Every structure is written in C-alpha cells, then in structure tokens.
Amino acid sequence: MTTKSIPKEALPPGDFAIWIIIYVELITFAALFIGYAFARRADVELFNQSQLLLDQRSGFINTLILITSSYFVVKAIQVIKTIDNEKASILSSRWLLAAIALGSSFIVIKIIEFSDKFEQGINLSTNTFFMFYILLTAFHFMHVLLGLVILYAVYKKTKMGGYNRHDYRGMETGASYWHLVDLLWIVLFPLVYIMR
Amino acid sequence: MRNVWITLVILTLFAFLVGWLKLVNSLFVFILLVTTFIKGQLVSEYFMGLKNVTLKYRMIPTIWLFIVLSSIAIAYYLPISN
Numbered sequence: 001m002t003t004k005s006i007p008k009e010a011l012p013p014g015d016f017a018i019w020i021i022i023y024v025e026l027i028t029f030a031a032l033f034i035g036y037a038f039a040r041r042a043d044v045e046l047f048n049q050s051q052l053l054l055d056q057r058s059g060f061i062n063t064l065i066l067i068t069s070s071y072f073v074v075k076a077i078q079v080i081k082t083i084d085n086e087k088a089s090i091l092s093s094r095w096l097l098a099a100i101a102l103g104s105s106f107i108v109i110k111i112i113e114f115s116d117k118f119e120q121g122i123n124l125s126t127n128t129f130f131m132f133y134i135l136l137t138a139f140h141f142m143h144v145l146l147g148l149v150i151l152y153a154v155y156k157k158t159k160m161g162g163y164n165r166h167d168y169r170g171m172e173t174g175a176s177y178w179h180l181v182d183l184l185w186i187v188l189f190p191l192v193y194i195m196r
Numbered sequence: 197m198r199n200v201w202i203t204l205v206i207l208t209l210f211a212f213l214v215g216w217l218k219l220v221n222s223l224f225v226f227i228l229l230v231t232t233f234i235k236g237q238l239v240s241e242y243f244m245g246l247k248n249v250t251l252k253y254r255m256i257p258t259i260w261l262f263i264v265l266s267s268i269a270i271a272y273y274l275p276i277s278n
Binding site: 023040057068189191194 | 204208212228240244250271272
C-alpha cells in the first residue's frame with residue numbers, strides 16, 4: 001500500500017528576503033527576551049512588584065487582536081489561492097482590511113497603555129523592569145506599525161486585482177511579516193505580563 | 197484553520213486567567229512556557245505556512261522557540277544565590 005504525501009516546498013512562502021529579515025528579528029528579540037529573564041534574577045521582588053502596575057487585560061486583548069488579525073490574513077490568502085474569479089480580490093481585500101482594522105486597534109490600546117504609564121511618571125529610567133518593559137513593547141510596537149504599512153500596501157494591490165490564483169507571492173511576503181509580529185507578541189505577553 | 201485560531205484563543209485565555217487569578221507559581225510557569233511553545237508552533241506551522249516546507253526551514257522557528265523558552269525556564273528555575 002502506498003501513502004500519498006504532499007510534496008514539500010523548497011523555500012518558505014513569499015520572497016525569501018523577508019525571511020532573512022524575520023530570522024534577524026527572531027535573533028534580536030531572543031536576546032531581549034532572554035536578557036529580561038536573566039535581568040529579573042538580579043531583583044525578583046522589584047520585577048514582581050513593578051509587574052503589578054501593568055494592565056494584564058490590555059495585554060490579553062492585544063494578544064487576541066493579533067491572533068485574530070493573523071487569522072484574517074491567512075483567510076485573505078486562502079481566498080486568493082482557491083477562488084479564481086474577480087470576486088476573489090474583493091473578498092480577499094475585505095479580510096485584509098479587517099486585519100488592518102484589528103492591527104490599528106492594537107496600536108490604539110498600546111498608546112493608551114503607554115500614556116497611562118507615562119502619566120504615572122514611569123519611564124525608561126524608573127527601574128530595570130520598566131526599562132525592559134518599555135524597550136520590548138515599544139520595539140514590538142514599531143514592528144506592528146511597519147507590519148500595518150506592509151499590510152496596507154498588500155491590501156491596495158489586492159483591491160486593484162494585483163494578485164490571483166497564480167500570482168500571490170507578494171501577499172505571502174507581507175503575511176509572513178505580519179505573522180512574525182504575532183509570534184513575537186505570543187512570547188512577550190506571558191513573559192512580561194503574566195509570569196512572576 | 198479555524199481550529200488553530202480557536203486553540204490560540206483558548207490558550208491565550210488560559211494564560212490571562214492564570215495571571216488574573218494570581219495562580220502563577222513554579223508549576224504554572226512551566227505550563228505557561230509549554231502553552232507558549234504550542235502557540236508559537238501553531239503560528240509558524242499553520243499561519244506562516246511552514247508545515248509544507250522542507251524540514252530545515254520548518255525547524256528554524258521551532259528551534260528559536262525552544263532556545264528562548266528553555267532559557268527563560270532556566271532563568272526562572274535556577275536557584276538564586278545571595
């Protein structure tokens with residue numbers, strides 16, 4: 001009896017250049033995550049007390065937002081890959097627009113969270129915990145902004161019919177970056193907001 | 197793919213509740229690290245689409261998750277000498 005197996009792609013989806021960027025980002029964030037965890041050992045009590053000032057609800061909502069936004073981007077690609085008519089572009093662009101809307105709400109929630117912390121007089125110099133908190137979340141915030149710019153460009157091209165069943169590589173390139181933003185937050189949220 | 201999204205939502209809700217209900221202890225830190233690994237794997241395999249890619253590229257996010265989460269575990273579990 002023979003079993004059918006799906007042939008494996010030689011390279012990850014999208015342009016390989018984006019994957020080089022993704023690998024560099026993974027290394028950078030790995031250093032920050034591990035740095036945070038070991039810096040915490042120097043003063044566990046300070047980290048635990050400072051962490052109590054964070055709003056876990058906004059971290060939780062933002063995680064749901066990024067997960068759902070990533071899912072919408074997956075749906076947008078699925079539509080382009082499986083439907084072969086003009087409606088595909090319209091439907092796919094709607095998924096992308098929904099993903100952008102969610103990404104934008106992440107930005108709004110984060111700005112509110114940052115404003116709240118700054119109003120409390122918290123800044124990079126407050127202590128080691130908040131130095132890492134601001135560094136990690138602000139750095140990630142910039143990645144979300146860049147991801148949104150990329151998604152918007154993909155959305156515009158999709159809406160104009162720039163992708164189809166046979167050519168959607170550019171869409172996969174933008175999607176891969178957006179999923180990276182999601183992947184990084186998935187580690188950041190429990191590490192900075194929950195674990196103590 | 198919807199099941200992947202639902203799993204991610206459930207695991208995220210679990211992490212939030214552990215923190216919100218102040219249940220975090222050594223055991224829950226371990227469970228949180230394992231669920232984070234699972235979530236990361238789901239994103240890389242299904243959302244990023246690496247499930248259908250050759251093993252060497254597929255393994256990069258897996259190895260990254262393993263190194264990062266193992267290092268965090270070491271930092272949390274290694275006794276602190278005063």
